[in-house]
Amino acid sequence: MKCVAVSLETLDPEGVEIVSDVTDSLGRLLAKAPCVLEPNLKKLLLARGVRYVYIRSCADTPRSFDNEALEKELELLKKRLILLAPHDREGDFVKMVVETVRGAYQKEEVLPEHRD
Amino acid sequence: MLNIPDFFESFDRRGGFPALPEVISEIVHEIDAERISIVDLARLVQKDMSFAVQILAHANSPAYNMPNRVTNLSLALQIIGLRPLKALCLTIPLFTRFKHIMGLPELWYHSRVTALCTRIAAEKFRQTLQVDVEVAETLGLIHDIGKVFLFLEADEFMQCQMQLADDPQTLPDWKRERKALRFDHSFIGTRFGRKFNLPPAMLDALLYHHEPEKAQYQQELVYLCALGDQVATMIGAIHPDFRFVEPQILEIQKRLGLLPVHFQDLLQECVRRSLGISLIET
Ligand SMILES: [Fe+2]
Ligand SMILES: [Fe+2]
Numbered sequence: 001m002k003c004v005a006v007s008l009e010t011l012d013p014e015g016v017e018i019v020s021d022v023t024d025s026l027g028r029l030l031a032k033a034p035c036v037l038e039p040n041l042k043k044l045l046l047a048r049g050v051r052y053v054y055i056r057s058c059a060d061t062p063r064s065f066d067n068e069a070l071e072k073e074l075e076l077l078k079k080r081l082i083l084l085a086p087h088d089r090e091g092d093f094v095k096m097v098v099e100t101v102r103g104a105y106q107k108e109e110v111l112p113e114h115r116d
Numbered sequence: 117m118l119n120i121p122d123f124f125e126s127f128d129r130r131g132g133f134p135a136l137p138e139v140i141s142e143i144v145h146e147i148d149a150e151r152i153s154i155v156d157l158a159r160l161v162q163k164d165m166s167f168a169v170q171i172l173a174h175a176n177s178p179a180y181n182m183p184n185r186v187t188n189l190s191l192a193l194q195i196i197g198l199r200p201l202k203a204l205c206l207t208i209p210l211f212t213r214f215k216h217i218m219g220l221p222e223l224w225y226h227s228r229v230t231a232l233c234t235r236i237a238a239e240k241f242r243q244t245l246q247v248d249v250e251v252a253e254t255l256g257l258i259h260d261i262g263k264v265f266l267f268l269e270a271d272e273f274m275q276c277q278m279q280l281a282d283d284p285q286t287l288p289d290w291k292r293e294r295k296a297l298r299f300d301h302s303f304i305g306t307r308f309g310r311k312f313n314l315p316p317a318m319l320d321a322l323l324y325h326h327e328p329e330k331a332q333y334q335q336e337l338v339y340l341c342a343l344g345d346q347v348a349t350m351i352g353a354i355h356p357d358f359r360f361v362e363p364q365i366l367e368i369q370k371r372l373g374l375l376p377v378h379f380q381d382l383l384q385e386c387v388r389r390s391l392g393i394s395l396i397e398t
Contacts, residue, residue: 021394022396026391028352028390028391028395029391029392029393029394029395030394030395030396031394031395031396032173032394032396035396040216040218040221041396044221044222044395044396045396048395073352076352077350077351077352079359079360080349080350080352080354080359080360080361081350081360081361082284082360083284083360083361083362083363084361084363084365084366086363087363087366088366093366096376096379096380097350097383100379100380100383100384101350101351101383101387103384104383104384104387104388105387107384107388108387108388
């Protein structure tokens with residue numbers, strides 16, 4: 001079924017029903033459908049970088065994945081790991097974590113159920 | 117400044133920890149009494165439809181890797197197990213009731229992902245650490261429960277805490293709590309756990325999840341929970357009041373004897389399985 005994606009930013013939160021799971025660009029589930037868009041939910045989703053939501057049912061929509069989103073997530077990951085720097089002098093641990101997370105997302109992309 | 121007597125005086129005056137809904141309270145009582153059958157327990161759970169729906173959703177979560185969708189409540193309870201069920205009884209009603217409070221949906225997400233990561237770590241290192249997978253998962257789910265009461269009783273303080281969440285120069289959440297209040301969420305969480313008769317090893321773990329080296333009972337379990345907590349943060353299930361992974365992760369890894377290859381394997385699995393956990397639960 002074809003879905004209509006609407007901009008979350010401009011969507012009036014009152015009473016709109018989201019009918020398809022909301023995921024971020026890496027495929028992480030943010031809100032399980034069906035759910036009613038409330039102001040707090042809208043704020044949270046915007047804060048997580050969600051720009052569009054589906055307002056018609058499309059349960060079989062494949063999760064989207066793009067490299068730009070992955071690089072953005074890895075930048076955020078490096079930021080979350082920043083306190084480790086003085087203790088991880090060669091940066092080996094941080095490097096290992098970032099590469100493992102990169103690999104895990106890239107591996108997920110090739111799983112058939114996550115393919116576009 | 118708030119301090120322990122002030123905090124708990126005002127807290128107790130307002131009725132203390134919020135009472136569990138009647139059916140949930142009955143479920144907890146039956147689990148503690150250890151004499152109810154799964155079929156009877158399912159009948160009891162069914163009396164609270166919204167809780168039953170959440171239990172079914174949990175049985176279908178990535179924690180259990182079920183090949184087919186679970187639609188039968190008795191089966192769901194069997195899959196989840198009694199200990200994690202009790203933890204769900206103590207957390208779901210609270211997080212559902214107060215989901216409108218800024219920060220709590222993120223804390224609930226963090227708790228569920230920590231439960232998953234602690235469980236995965238317990239599954240992977242079961243042989244060497246001899247830690248019960250169900251206990252590990254339970255602990256992950258409730259480790260930050262004390263924060264809920266800080267959100268309820270010290271809302272202004274928690275709003276300030278959240279404003280500092282992004283600042284790497286600031287102390288971690290629990291150290292800031294101690295500095296300002298002279299107690300932290302681990303302390304309140306332990307009081308909550310005691311009220312609901314959690315076993316000593318679990319109370320110990322609640323109290324020391326940020327300082328596992330101080331734990332008296334099952335130190336491996338506490339280290340495992342601390343590991344799950346940090347891995348959850350690593351993969352994006354952050355605390356609403358502190359967004360950074362603490363350097364302690366390096367010590368935890370050493371203490372648990374994890375080689376880089378073990379850690380990579382754990383991290384990969386945590387990323388993969390956490391994809392199915394929803395930030396917002398409806
Ligand atoms: Fe904590
Ligand atoms: Fe935590």
